[in-house]
Amino acid sequence: MIDREDIQKLAYSYDKNNISIGVLGGHSGLDVCRGAKKHGFRTIAVCQKGREETYTKYYKTRKDGRGCVDETIVLDKFSDITKPNVQEELRKKNTIFIHNRYFWVYFDFNDIENDFLVPIFGTRNMLKLEERDVPKNQYYLLEKAGIRFPKILKSPKDIDELVIVKVSEAIRGYERAFFYASSYYDYRRKSEELLSKKMITKDALDKAVIEEYVIGAQINFNYFYSVINSELEIMGTDTRRQTNLDGLIRLPANEQLEVLKYLKPKIIETGHIAATTKESIIEKIFILGEKFVKTTQKECPPGIIGPFALQGAIAADKGKEEMVVFDVSMRIPGSPLTRFTPHSGYLYGESISYGERIALEIKKAIKTNKIKEIVS
Secondary structure (H helix, E strand, C coil): CCCHHHHHHHHCCCCHHCCCCEEEEEHHHHHHCCCCCCCEEEEEEEEEEEHHHHHHHHEECCCCCCCCCCCCEEECCCHHHCCHHHHHHHHHEEEEECCCCCHHHCCCCCHHHCCCCCCCCCCCCHHHHHHHCCCCCCHHHHHHHCCCCCCCCCCCHHHHCCCCEEECCCCCCCCCCCEEEEEEHHHHHHHHHHHHCCCCCHEEEEEEEEEEEECCCCEEEEEEEECCCCCCEEEEEEEEEEEEHHHHHHCHHHHHHHHCCCCCCCCEEEEEEEEECCCHHHHHHHHHHHHHHHHHHHHHCCCCEEECCCEEEEECCCCEEEEEEEECCCCCCCCCCHHHHHHHHHHCCCCCCCHHHHHHHHHHHHHCHHHHHECC
């Protein structure tokens, strides 16, 4: 495994007047580039061939100042970023890399932890903890933090209430073929149908997580922990748009039943919608985030650096409003529109994006000679 001290020394050796901000071309790449560009950094998008024109053409930096992507590196596949010549190019350009969801969709964690000798903004060894089959994963951290998450059933035979079975698609393992069940019989019937249609694999089903289904208003709390200021900030709140689920729930009940004869609900991330919250729960949002940060500092030192999100629902099934966390993002969430919720504006005077907040943190770290503290 790459030693954090080696990465810190590398970052410290960079030309501080010519830092580049690097990001994979996808997920939240444009948000990162826009924020970095606004604060004077050169931007680099590492793209996969066949998916590069968003960065090489539509949002490239123009001579008249438009655009936010200064340079692109186009690879046959994203995982080629760990090749020595690509890493060397990034280091020569004094690159600090911003990791996002693509890192765990398109990479082997071991490659990033052991072979990617480029400073990453954030804590690189926490990214894998989003997975549900690794030690000290998100469930472990939530439990240690005292944050409620759905009850996990050990066996399908234990199903005696409505549950959601979190299983990956057969074709695209990073996407979801989740399904609902209310009994063991229901589980068997639905899983066997998905297996017969080759929508899931037996191996993926065996590794699936079975969670109680919590009824509530779904919402994501998006945070930023500044190690420079030792302070937690709320960047904004949003909710997900998922296909084909969102299309189904917009139909009248009788038409839903008719459509469901021919297709099954899918929960594939398509986008997000900004969602404001009552001011009365802001303190609760902060308390949840602070508990999580402290737990990561104790269990996975140095803990969370920069962006993360607690995603779930506000439930009221115990007579009080309570956040139930379904998922944790240990990096920048893929929802740039959080800047259109007011939370960061209450602190900074105007709402700012994740990309801009990351750039401000890197800028301050350079100015205060604390760049070692923000990279791994």
